[in-house]
Amino acid sequence: MKPPVFIVGCPRSGTSFLYHLLLSAGGFAEFHTQMNVYDVLEPIYGDLGTLKNKRAAIREWLRSKAFRVSGLDSVAIEAKIMAECHGASDFLRIIMEEIALRQGVDRWIDSTPTNIPHMLRIRADFPDAQFVHIIRDPRDVALSLDKRAWSRPLPWDKTRSLLAAGLYWEWIVRRGRRLGALTAPNYMEVRYEDLVEKPGETLAQIGKFLHQDLDYGRIQQVGIGSVKKPLTSFNEDLKEGKFTPVGRWKSKFPADQLIQFEALIGSYMGELGYSVSADAETRNHPLGNKSMRLIYGAYYECKQWAKIHTPLSRLMVDYSAILIDK
Numbered sequence: 001m002k003p004p005v006f007i008v009g010c011p012r013s014g015t016s017f018l019y020h021l022l023l024s025a026g027g028f029a030e031f032h033t034q035m036n037v038y039d040v041l042e043p044i045y046g047d048l049g050t051l052k053n054k055r056a057a058i059r060e061w062l063r064s065k066a067f068r069v070s071g072l073d074s075v076a077i078e079a080k081i082m083a084e085c086h087g088a089s090d091f092l093r094i095i096m097e098e099i100a101l102r103q104g105v106d107r108w109i110d111s112t113p114t115n116i117p118h119m120l121r122i123r124a125d126f127p128d129a130q131f132v133h134i135i136r137d138p139r140d141v142a143l144s145l146d147k148r149a150w151s152r153p154l155p156w157d158k159t160r161s162l163l164a165a166g167l168y169w170e171w172i173v174r175r176g177r178r179l180g181a182l183t184a185p186n187y188m189e190v191r192y193e194d195l196v197e198k199p200g201e202t203l204a205q206i207g208k209f210l211h212q213d214l215d216y217g218r219i220q221q222v223g224i225g226s227v228k229k230p231l232t233s234f235n236e237d238l239k240e241g242k243f244t245p246v247g248r249w250k251s252k253f254p255a256d257q258l259i260q261f262e263a264l265i266g267s268y269m270g271e272l273g274y275s276v277s278a279d280a281e282t283r284n285h286p287l288g289n290k291s292m293r294l295i296y297g298a299y300y301e302c303k304q305w306a307k308i309h310t311p312l313s314r315l316m317v318d319y320s321a322i323l324i325d326k
Contacts, residue, residue, distance in 0.1 A: 001097055001100065001106050001107065001108070002106050002107040002211075003107075003126075003128035003129055003130050003186075004093075004096070004107070004108055004109070004110065004126055004128075004129050004130075005022070005028075005107070005108075005109040005110075005129070005130050005131075005132065005210060006109070006110050006111075006112075006115055006119075006122060006129055006130070006131050006132070007019055007022075007109060007110070007111040007113070007132050007134065008112075008113055008114075008115050008116045008119065008131060008132070008133050008134075008176055009113045009116075009133055009134040009135060009136070009172075009173075009176065010113065010135075010136070010138075010141055010168070010169045010172045010173055010176075011113050011114065011141075011145065011150065012136070012141050012144035012145050012148070012150070013113070013134050013135060013136040013141055013192055014134050014136055014192035014195060015111050015113045015134055016111065016225070016226055017192070017195065017226045017227075018111075018132065018134050018190065018195060019109060019111040019225075020224045020225035020226045020227045021195070021199070021203060021214070021219055021227055022109060022206075022212075022214065023109075023224045023225070024218070024219040024220075024222040024223060024224045024227050025203075025207075025212070025213065025214040025215060025218060025219050025222075026105075026218065026222070027105055027106070027107055027212060027213070028100075028105060028107050028108060028109050029096060029099045029100035029103050029105050029107070029108040029109070030103065030224070031066075031069060031070065031096070031099055031108070031109075032069045032225070033065050033066050033069055034066075034110070034111050034112040034113075035066060035092055035095070035096070035110055035112055036112050036114070037088050037089075037091055037092045037112075038088055038092075038112075038115060038118040038121070038122075039112065039114045039115065039117070039118070039307065041057055041060070041061070041088070041091070042057075042088040042091075043307050043308055044057075044060075045057040045060070047087065048085060048087050048088050048090070048091050049085065049086040049087045049090075051082075054081060054082065054085050054091070055082065057091065058077070058078050058081045058082070058085075058091075059078070061095075062074050062077075062078065070095065070098075070099050071099065071102055071103070072095070072098055072099065072102065076098075077094075077095065077098060080094055080098065081094055081095075087125075089121070089122070089125035089126065092110065093126070096108040096110065107212070114172075116133075116172055116175055116176040116179065117175060117179075117304055119131060119176070119179040119180065119182075119183060120179055120182060120183070123182075123183045123186070128186070129186060130186045130187075130188070130209065130210055131180060131183055131186060131187045131188070132188050132189075132190055132206065132209075132210075133176045133177070133180055133187065133188070133189045133190070134189075134190050134191075134192055134195075135173055135189060135190070135191055135192065135272065136191070136192035136193070137192075137193065137246070137247070137249065137269075137274050138165075138166050138169040138170070138173075138261075138265060138269060138274070139166075139249030139253055139258070139261065140245065140246070140247070140248050140249050141165065141166075141169050142162045142165035142166050142169065142249075142253075142261065143162070143248060143249055143252055143253060145165040145168075146161050146162050146165055150165075151164050151165040151168070152164065152168075154295070154296075154299065160257075160260075162253070162254075162257050162261060163257065163260055163261055163264055163292070164296060166261050166264055166265045167264060167265065167292070167293065167296040167297070167300075168296070168300060169265070170265045170268050171296070171297060171300045172300075173268075173272075174268070177189070188205075188206065188209045190202065190205075190206060192245075192246075193246050196245060196246050197246060199216055199219075200216040203216050203219070204216075258277065260289075262276045262277065263289055264289050264292065264293065
């Protein structure tokens with residue numbers, strides 16, 4: 001098998017779009033959902049190297065959407081997992097390699113965006129793995145997260161869900177870039193805006209990094225998934241013929257919240273080259289903003305720790321229910 005590819009990023013940043021572009025180019029296993037092994041399956045069932053846990057995990061997986069779209073034989077894949085799986089990475093590798101072999105290709109992609117906190121572990125277990133981190137304007141990300149009710153603000157911040165989404169974007173993107181630097185040269189950053197506005201040029205750069213032919217003409221012709229029909233939180237825009245995934249925030253972001261949003265994360269946006277519409281004075285961080293940043297930073301860190309080290313996921317997460325169509 002060629003080196004696996006891990007597409008990571010803040011949710012709603014275009015991970016599915018990039019995944020479909022790569023699938024449309026050919027040479028990759030088609031798997032129209034995501035595995036969520038590290039951030040969901042392992043936290044629910046524990047060490048997947050133990051007999052009891054891997055048996056429970058594979059049986060849950062066999063009941064899930066992931067199995068239904070895999071094309072695999074249930075008896076054969078369960079037997080292989082029970083015989084060869086010594087941990088979460090083996091679980092992922094065995095399943096994805098079997099899907100690839102069944103489809104007659106020699107490469108696979110895991111497009112679980114929330115693999116970011118696990119990048120160093122993935123690199124240790126897949127030394128030749130390549131990471132593509134897709135980054136999108138946080139104002140557009142926040143609108144999309146909020147539209148799907150994925151912002152998950154703290155209870156006292158229900159009216160500031162867009163701000164919570166922006167702080168999550170900064171937290172996860174910062175972590176992805178920091179861990180990505182530690183996986184170099186097997187790490188690449190891609191801007192969603194570049195994929196949309198200059199796809200041929202951007203895909204050529206990605207293809208060079210992956211050592212994979214990503215012919216844009218073929219991609220357009222094959223048109224898998226969102227290459228042909230966008231996966232959007234704003235279906236009303238599609239119906240009205242006004243689909244503008246880049247810069248949507250300019251017409252949809254509430255003006256009063258935009259000022260607060262840019263005051264919170266405008267500094268980091270600037271580091272990444274995203275221009276901020278508010279003036280310099282607005283972007284100063286008053287005490288309230290600093291407090292909110294500290295609280296949410298601690299909240300996301302604690303939540304990530306609890307997901308991995310406590311029974312939280314076992315009590316609150318349904319593996320099959322969290323899988324999305326890709």
